[in-house]
Amino acid sequence: MEDFSERxxxxxxxxxxxxxxxxxxxxxxDATVLIQGETGTGKELAARALHYLGARRNGPFIPVNxxxxxxxxVESELFGHTRGAFTDAKESRRGMVAxxxxxxxxxxxxxxxxxxxxxxxxxxxxxREYRPVGGAMVRRADVRVIAACNSDLESLVARKAYRxxxxxxxxxxxxxxxxxxxxxxxxxxxxxAFIRRFSQQYKTPVKRLDDETVxxxxxxPWRGNVRELENFVLRQFVLTEGxxxxxxxxxxxxxxxxxDEGSRLLVTDCKFQTAKARAIAQFERTYLVELLSRSQGxxxxxxxxxGKERSRLGKLVKKYGLERxxxxxxxxxx
Numbered sequence: 001m002e003d004f005s006e007r008x009x010x011x012x013x014x015x016x017x018x019x020x021x022x023x024x025x026x027x028x029x030d031a032t033v034l035i036q037g038e039t040g041t042g043k044e045l046a047a048r049a050l051h052y053l054g055a056r057r058n059g060p061f062i063p064v065n066x067x068x069x070x071x072x073x074v075e076s077e078l079f080g081h082t083r084g085a086f087t088d089a090k091e092s093r094r095g096m097v098a099x100x101x102x103x104x105x106x107x108x109x110x111x112x113x114x115x116x117x118x119x120x121x122x123x124x125x126x127x128r129e130y131r132p133v134g135g136a137m138v139r140r141a142d143v144r145v146i147a148a149c150n151s152d153l154e155s156l157v158a159r160k161a162y163r164x165x166x167x168x169x170x171x172x173x174x175x176x177x178x179x180x181x182x183x184x185x186x187x188x189x190x191x192x193a194f195i196r197r198f199s200q201q202y203k204t205p206v207k208r209l210d211d212e213t214v215x216x217x218x219x220x221p222w223r224g225n226v227r228e229l230e231n232f233v234l235r236q237f238v239l240t241e242g243x244x245x246x247x248x249x250x251x252x253x254x255x256x257x258x259x260d261e262g263s264r265l266l267v268t269d270c271k272f273q274t275a276k277a278r279a280i281a282q283f284e285r286t287y288l289v290e291l292l293s294r295s296q297g298x299x300x301x302x303x304x305x306x307g308k309e310r311s312r313l314g315k316l317v318k319k320y321g322l323e324r325x326x327x328x329x330x331x332x333x334x
Contacts, residue, residue, distance in 0.1 A: 007049045009042065010193050013183040019046070022175050027053035032125075034170050035148040037177030040225030043148040044108060046177060051104040056144055059103025064096050066121075067112030074117045078124070081133035097130055100143045110170065111151040111162070118163045125169040145170075180222040180229060187217040187229060194233040195245070207237065210246045235289045238322065285320050292322060 009020070026033050027050050035043045044063060051061045069077050080095030097105060113121065124130050128141045147170045156162035180187055191209060199206045209217070222228050236245045295302040299317070303310040
């Protein structure tokens with residue numbers, strides 16, 4: 001049986017195992033697949049699994065964010081162009097369809113496509129043929145198409161916001177990825193996998209989750225799904241100085257490395273100024289960890305998000321010993 005954990009698809013819940021079974025089946029054919037699921041459920045990871053488990057595994061996997069395709073250049077981006085085809089076309093350029101030749105073209109966020117993009121894509125899907133902008137020769141595309149969305153396309157069709165004929169072309173095989181709240185027990189498995197990866201990546205001892213934290217993982221609805229969970233685990237991993245990750249310690253003291261006795265200290269057990277300084281330090285560190293997680297270690301972006309001057313923010317990050325490289329990671333598990 002295929003070990004999906006090697007492809008960063010981690011889970012043992014019945015809902016997720018059902019999705020695994022469909023991935024195995026769909027990988028054996030070349031039909032178009034529509035992957036549906038909320039943001040953060042791992043749709044691109046599922047698409048990559050479909051590609052690398054199939055006959056096209058030795059070909060390219062080309063992801064395309066349909067929502068980011070510019071209106072004026074959609075045909076050029078997808079199908080390429082010849083030199084002189086338009087004002088800025090100083091040289092010929094291959095499009096993403098040509099880049100995916102012999103492999104898989106992954107069309108992400110197809111629910112955000114503009115009407116013009118929908119027309120161009122429908123024409124291509126019908127015949128698997130295209131012509132570069134400014135070119136005279138029609139070319140044949142040997143690609144498998146996998147699409148993904150986080151909206152109900154049928155409801156968009158009903159509101160006349162999406163082409164019905166395009167939906168039929170895309171929705172040949174359907175794979176639904178369940179949200180994390182429907183995957184009983186998987187939040188803990190994912191959290192422990194993230195911790196192992198962080199430990200290897202940052203060369204630190206593996207930390208463990210205490211019972212209260214495990215309970216929190218199972219209760220939390222995780223509206224941002226796996227992506228939200230990963231960012232949460234990263235924050236706790238960075239804030240924890242000891243071997244045990246504890247929600248209680250982190251929330252109450254801002255120092256998960258403190259012993260149980262220290263974590264039970266009342267705020268009035270110290271002078272007002274000392275308590276105030278500790279509260280400020282706790283807030284600043286927690287805010288910075290979340291800010292750097294959100295910006296993936298990019299100080300310039302973090303400064304814009306926070307509204308602080310870049311140099312001042314940099315000094316604050318240095319003050320708390322937070323290495324930007326720790327946050328420069330992407331989500332690669334689901």
